Amino acid sequence: MKIRTGFGYDVHQLREGLPFWLGGIQIPHTHGALGHSDADVLIHVICDALLGAANLRDIGFHFPDTDPQYKGIDSKRLLSEVVRLLRERGYTIGNIDSTVCLEQPKVNPHIPAMQATLAEVMGIPADDISIKATTTEKLGFVGRQEGVAAYATVLIVKP
Incomplete structure (x- = not known):
């Protein structure tokens, strides 16, 4: 059995008037993340961690922000494609551990919905997806x- 780990990190600017997508769900807020896709920072780090664990480069390699077909794309579609790439290579997802750093809005009330959404997209149990939230105590x-x-950190397994 081959066991591999991966790590992902991402940031997005927040801008007034944009929809705020996080973990595959839209969260009501005055500001949303700016990006070429829907700018779902949580899905992006999970994609990067999974791709890295399988040595498949990164999200920008597979879905470049210079390609108009990805403009405004739902990041759940990107995640689905990443999972397909892993399965083609014989990997299954063991677990995902992630942390979102954000002052507002509060993330904790939305974690169960994000876990359920991500679990459905990836075809894994919601119990295998840990989502934590923290602030930076008004720093940075x-x-x-x-x-x-x-x-995000992930564990993938190939029997």
Whole structure:
């Protein structure tokens, strides 16, 4: 059995008037993340961690922001494609551990819905997806509410 780990990190600016997508769901807020796709920072770090674990480069390699077909795309579609790439290579997802860094809005009330959505997209149990949230105690770009950051580690397995 081959066991591999991967790590992902991403940030997005927050801008007034944009929809805020996180973990595959839209969260009501005055500001949303700016990006070429729907800017779902949580899905992006999970994609990067999974791709890295399988040594398949990164999200920008597979879905470049210079390609108009990805403009405004639902990041769940990107995640689905990443999972397909892993399965083609014989990997299954063991677990995902992630952290979202954000001052506002509060993320904790939305975690169960995000877990359910991500589990459905990836075809894994929601219990295998850990999502945690923290602030930066008003320090840095996250603390000033200028952006959102996220981290993820994953475990993938090939029998």
